[in-house]
Amino acid sequence: MKFLFCEVYLYFVLVGIFQIMFFMLFSLLLILSNRIKKISGITLSIIRVGIFNLFLLGLGALAHIIWTISIYGKYYKSQDYAVDFYPFFPFGQWVLDRYFSNPSITGELLGETTLFEMQLIWLLFALPVWLLSWKFTVFFVKKYKYRMSR
Numbered sequence: 494m495k496f497l498f499c500e501v502y503l504y505f506v507l508v509g510i511f512q513i514m515f516f517m518l519f520s521l522l523l524i525l526s527n528r529i530k531k532i533s534g535i536t537l538s539i540i541r542v543g544i545f546n547l548f549l550l551g552l553g554a555l556a557h558i559i560w561t562i563s564i565y566g567k568y569y570k571s572q573d574y575a576v577d578f579y580p581f582f583p584f585g586q587w588v589l590d591r592y593f594s595n596p597s598i599t600g601e602l603l604g605e606t607t608l609f610e611m612q613l614i615w616l617l618f619a620l621p622v623w624l625l626s627w628k629f630t631v632f633f634v635k636k637y638k639y640r641m642s643r
Contacts, residue, residue: 500557500558500561501554501558504557508550508553508554509550511581512546516542516543520542523535523538523539523542541634544630545626545627548626548629548630549580549622549623549626552622552625553578553579553622556578556619557578559618560578560618565577566603569601569602569606570600570603571600572600578615578618580619583615583616583619584608
């Protein structure tokens, strides 16, 4: 249980920092764009992007745990395993080539696993994360639309 808590914590810290930066950049671009004329419209859009990011972070953490339990160590090993599943970046050679303290030790694909197969597995994990995040955001916004527009 402690292992899962550490994995979720690490995911929230590392991926959360990335998502906060994305959220801030997107919010700034939304404010600077002339597409939304009213301040209330900009605020609602920023809130919706924030809600989407929260769902994406939570569901991504869940997918990361499932990835760690079911994929890591069975299909590949990486020398520096911190967070190997990101819903943003497809699995690639970069996961295997990362190193922590010794550049001569890198990760490897195990058995007959190919990089293309790992990318397909990544897609099977990432696609539901994105789709469910979007669906939950739409549901949440529709359910609380009146409260959010005040």
